[in-house]
Amino acid sequence: MPTVATSRTPLVESLIRRYAHLPQEAIIKEDLLRGGVAFSDAALEIAAAHQNKSYFIFSFDLAPFEKMEGKEYRKAPEELCLEGGPLDFKRTIVSVRLNPNSPYRVAAEDGECYLELEGARLTGVAFRPRPEYYARKLSNGKPLIEIAPNIEWGYLIYLTVYRICQYFGKEEECKFCDMNENYRQQIQAGRPYTAVKTVEEIVEAMGIIAESDSASRAYTITGGSVTSQLAGLSEVDFYARYAAAIESRFAGRWISKMVVQALPMQEAQKFKDAGTQIYHPNFEIWDAGKFAQICPGKNRYVGRDEWIKRILDAADIFGPSNVIPNFVGGIEMARPYGFASVDDAIASTREGLNFFMSHGVMPRFTTWCPEPNTELGDENPEGAPLEYHVRLLDAWQETQAKYKLPAPPGYGDPGRGRAVFSVSAFMDVAR
Ligand code: SF4
Numbered sequence: 001m002p003t004v005a006t007s008r009t010p011l012v013e014s015l016i017r018r019y020a021h022l023p024q025e026a027i028i029k030e031d032l033l034r035g036g037v038a039f040s041d042a043a044l045e046i047a048a049a050h051q052n053k054s055y056f057i058f059s060f061d062l063a064p065f066e067k068m069e070g071k072e073y074r075k076a077p078e079e080l081c082l083e084g085g086p087l088d089f090k091r092t093i094v095s096v097r098l099n100p101n102s103p104y105r106v107a108a109e110d111g112e113c114y115l116e117l118e119g120a121r122l123t124g125v126a127f128r129p130r131p132e133y134y135a136r137k138l139s140n141g142k143p144l145i146e147i148a149p150n151i152e153w154g155y156l157i158y159l160t161v162y163r164i165c166q167y168f169g170k171e172e173e174c175k176f177c178d179m180n181e182n183y184r185q186q187i188q189a190g191r192p193y194t195a196v197k198t199v200e201e202i203v204e205a206m207g208i209i210a211e212s213d214s215a216s217r218a219y220t221i222t223g224g225s226v227t228s229q230l231a232g233l234s235e236v237d238f239y240a241r242y243a244a245a246i247e248s249r250f251a252g253r254w255i256s257k258m259v260v261q262a263l264p265m266q267e268a269q270k271f272k273d274a275g276t277q278i279y280h281p282n283f284e285i286w287d288a289g290k291f292a293q294i295c296p297g298k299n300r301y302v303g304r305d306e307w308i309k310r311i312l313d314a315a316d317i318f319g320p321s322n323v324i325p326n327f328v329g330g331i332e333m334a335r336p337y338g339f340a341s342v343d344d345a346i347a348s349t350r351e352g353l354n355f356f357m358s359h360g361v362m363p364r365f366t367t368w369c370p371e372p373n374t375e376l377g378d379e380n381p382e383g384a385p386l387e388y389h390v391r392l393l394d395a396w397q398e399t400q401a402k403y404k405l406p407a408p409p410g411y412g413d414p415g416r417g418r419a420v421f422s423v424s425a426f427m428d429v430a431r
Contacts, residue, residue, distance in 0.1 A: 008103045009118050015390050022393055023416040025092040026425035028122065032391040033099050033367035033424065034330060036062040036099025036117075036383070037080070039072055041250055042108040043125075048075035050127035051134065054097055054149035055193070056158040057222065059182040059424075061205050062099035065189050065195070067372075072187075077127040078151060079422050080106065082115055085123035090417030092123075092428065093153045097183050097369050100292050119232070128153055133212045136202050146192045148205035152420040154215030157206070157254070157410045158222075161197045161242055165224025167297030174284060174295045174321065176331050176368060176373040177226055185373075196231065199245045206246055217248070219246070221276075227301055235260060236267040240274040247275030255410045262302060262310035265317065272317050278410045281311050282326040283363065288351025293337040294376070294383035312359055320360030324408050327352070329385030329392050329424060330368030334376040342388045346395055353399040360401070362408050365424040397429045407431065 012031060016024045039047065053076045065073050082092040092400040102162065103118045122312050134145045150157050165179045169190060173180065186193040196200075209216060221242045226235035233241075239260050247256060253277065258271050262281035271279060284298075285291050292299040298307065316325045332338050332345040339345035356363050370377035400407075407414035407430040411421045414430035421427035 009120065012117065013387060015386060016043050019390050019394060020300060022046065022390065022429055023090070024087060025089055025416060026393055026428040027386075028392055029092055029094050029425040029428060030367055030393065031255065031386050032080075032094050032104055033097060033369065034384060034386065034389055035104070036097040036102045036369070038098075038100050038105040039070075040105060040107040040214050041070065041104040044072060044075045046108055046111065046113055047077040047106075049130070051078050051130045052076065052145070053078050053098075054185060055182065055191070056143055056149045056151055057160045057163075058178050058314055058369070059185065059323070059330060059371050060095065061328055062097060062102070062370060062372070068098065068100060070100070072100065078149075079128060079153060080115070080165050081104060081126040081128065081153070082123040083126065085114060085121060087122050089123040092417075093420045093422045095151065095422040098381060107286065108375075116285070122366045131213055131215070132305075133208050133387065136212075138209055142194065142201065143192055144205055144208060146194060146207060147148050147197055147201055150216055151215075152412065152422050154213070155420045157209060157216050157219040158194075159197070159242065160222060160223050161239070162223030162226070163193060163195050166227040166230075169224050170302070170375070174297065174330055175328055175337075176284075176294065176334070176371075176377070176378070178371040178374045181371075181373040185342055189320065199241050202242055202388065203245050203249055206250060210250055216254060218239070218255035218257055220257045220259055220280075225261050225297070227297070232268075232312055236263055236270050240270045240276075243271065243276045244274040249385055251275070257410050261298070262307045262314070262325075264310060265313040266313045268310070268317055274362050278322045279314050279325060280306070280326055281314060283311065283352070284326070284328050286327070286355075287348045290332065290337050294331055294334075311356070311361060315359060315361055321362065323361045325356065325361070325363050325409075326364050327363050328368045329365035329389060331376060333388055334368070334370075334380045335383040336379065339392035341383060344381050345388055346391050349392060350395045350399065353396060354402075357399050357403040357405060360403075360405065364408060364411075365396070365426050366422040393425055393429045396426055397431070400430065
């Protein structure tokens, strides 16, 4: 990699050297996810003709819309495919997190895009062609891109059916989460953004996708937590209807995934009965004290010990490999609650990985994006250190090998040059 006299490049180079058993692609992918990427005007114009960023659940940006002078959010692509170039990159799919001040920039020359770090060219960049169905609308006029966007290079249809979380305000919202803020921002920007998608809208959208798309292999149903009722229904009854409706119409067409809270066993069983195959009761952070501080709503309404019990109970229903709790990789180091040293943060999360994987349950990561307008993002605009993210990949890979677990289902192929999971590099290092 060409070296320039700035601080980012030497750090990236030294981590690639120190962790030579990890793919360089995974290290740069983590850096792009933790700190975002900028675009030149020419690159944005090219991106605009491709599959655009759909804001499928959170903002996943490091700047709010009002700070994006180039209105990047209107033209940015959903994902980058990095390949070739001076680093001879193997194909790597990365979710786009906009940051006009990032040292990484997608630029263009002669109609071709490339990724540069502090002005030095790293790899080629391609964008995914816009799926045919993105131009379509439902019978009620709503655009498909808003109702049923896809991510992971087309592998996953992402159905955020409820765009608000009932954990509300400082005392309840998870302190890294901008779901409610993002909803406000999207509405203020005049974008179509449906708070509660109906079962009929989802089934109609899936029918159009089933006819016109051959890339998707899985769908996720998700949304904010329901602490009391929504549309007169409890959390499980609200979300299970979508899986039941899709599966009764398109049985087996896609892998069915559900990302909701950890629910009691008899409620989780309702998801299974509705046709859900993979259950993601997201755990976010392992350390008990930090779980309470960073996820105060989950801690108060459910509690950490009960959350863990429910995850293990769910393994009896779905099978351990089909229970995949998400951790938000990096919040362990976020001020004011996080660990001060990378060693301590890794030791804590490694304990959590060992605990779950010893039961055959395999956690996965979303790389923390320090979104502004969240408490942790405001306090830590630079995110967690890249070294933490790299060592987390190392710890995850080592723990997977220790317990001889297969790559988790529902994420596509694992490994360098094959993975499509785009919001962390864990599948890029999975075996
Ligand atoms: S439970 Fe936490 S992470 Fe999930 S949507 Fe609500 S505030 Fe966000």
